Amino acid sequence: MRGCDHHCTYCVVPNTRGMESSRPLEEIVEECKILVGEGTQEITLLGQNIDSYGKRLQPRRRTLSELLYAVADVPGLKRLRFITSHPSDLKPELFQAFKDLPNLMPYLHFPAQSGSDSVLKRMRRGYTFERYLELVAAAREAVPDMGLAGDTIVGFSGETDEDFEKTIELHERTRYQNAYIFMYSERDYTPAKEQGLPDDVPLDVKKRRINRLMKLQRQWAAEENQKKVGRVTEVFGEGPSRKDPNKQEGRNPQNQVVIVESGRELQGQLYKVEITSATDAALYGRLV
Numbered sequence: 001m002r003g004c005d006h007h008c009t010y011c012v013v014p015n016t017r018g019m020e021s022s023r024p025l026e027e028i029v030e031e032c033k034i035l036v037g038e039g040t041q042e043i044t045l046l047g048q049n050i051d052s053y054g055k056r057l058q059p060r061r062r063t064l065s066e067l068l069y070a071v072a073d074v075p076g077l078k079r080l081r082f083i084t085s086h087p088s089d090l091k092p093e094l095f096q097a098f099k100d101l102p103n104l105m106p107y108l109h110f111p112a113q114s115g116s117d118s119v120l121k122r123m124r125r126g127y128t129f130e131r132y133l134e135l136v137a138a139a140r141e142a143v144p145d146m147g148l149a150g151d152t153i154v155g156f157s158g159e160t161d162e163d164f165e166k167t168i169e170l171h172e173r174t175r176y177q178n179a180y181i182f183m184y185s186e187r188d189y190t191p192a193k194e195q196g197l198p199d200d201v202p203l204d205v206k207k208r209r210i211n212r213l214m215k216l217q218r219q220w221a222a223e224e225n226q227k228k229v230g231r232v233t234e235v236f237g238e239g240p241s242r243k244d245p246n247k248q249e250g251r252n253p254q255n256q257v258v259i260v261e262s263g264r265e266l267q268g269q270l271y272k273v274e275i276t277s278a279t280d281a282a283l284y285g286r287l288v
């Protein structure tokens with residue numbers, strides 16, 4: 001699907017890509033069948049706000065759940081993912097699909113953008129800090145090993161030290177496996193610019209905040225990854241590691257990078273790895 005019906009004040013997407021439009025479910029399933037027939041093993045369904053998939057389809061509306069069940073059923077498909085989820089549109093019922101579909105990978109890209117309710121309101125995100133944490137708790141209750149990724153904007157219009165502390169608290173409580181953290185800068189054609197929300201957090205304050213958040217995020221992600229040492233995970237091989245061609249790189253179900261020593265080319269294969277060490281950004285292990 002393309003486009004977005006939200007109007008987050010910092011975002012230019014609704015202006016550039018228009019309103020949400022979804023491809024027909026049958027057409028997507030047909031394309032997936034062709035791809036899998038040609039050897040594709042993993043498919044990621046994409047949408048700016050994928051949780052509202054199908055709401056304008058005719059002759060009847062469809063849901064993301066329906067689409068996931070239909071695509072997961074394509075014979076031979078090993079792995080299915082979807083991104084990106086919006087906290088205002090994600091339905092907790094969706095978590096049932098993770099329980100029912102063995103090839104739906106436990107990964108949720110779930111941007112909060114800020115932990116401060118007043119910043120969220122100015123961003124026009126449509127949820128609060130507490131609501132976001134409730135959804136994260138529901139996701140983890142349904143799927144305990146869910147890999148959770150977030151997006152965060154630091155230094156949005158009017159962000160105070162107290163607002164920023166709430167964002168730190170959000171990262172501490174969610175313990176994102178990985179987070180895409182950006183420094184706010186005003187863009188043309190966004191509601192923020194057009195409505196005169198000033199880009200008023202000084203650059204040095206933004207830099208100080210983003211550096212602090214990134215450091216903490218790396219520390220928490222590393223701590224969480226350390227807990228995985230000793231476990232066995234299934235990896236889909238992507239080929240030689242970019243940093244060291246004697247190592248092979250791949251992704252586990254949670255979409256984390258897993259690196260092993262191997263003289264063999266493992267691209268396109270599924271293999272088991274015992275995790276022996278970890279950093280904030282990757283897991284390292286040996287082939288089982």
Ligand code: SF4
Nearest residue numbers: 004006008011013048
């Ligand atoms: S940030 Fe995402 S949800 Fe918000 S307007 Fe942009 S694309 Fe839509």
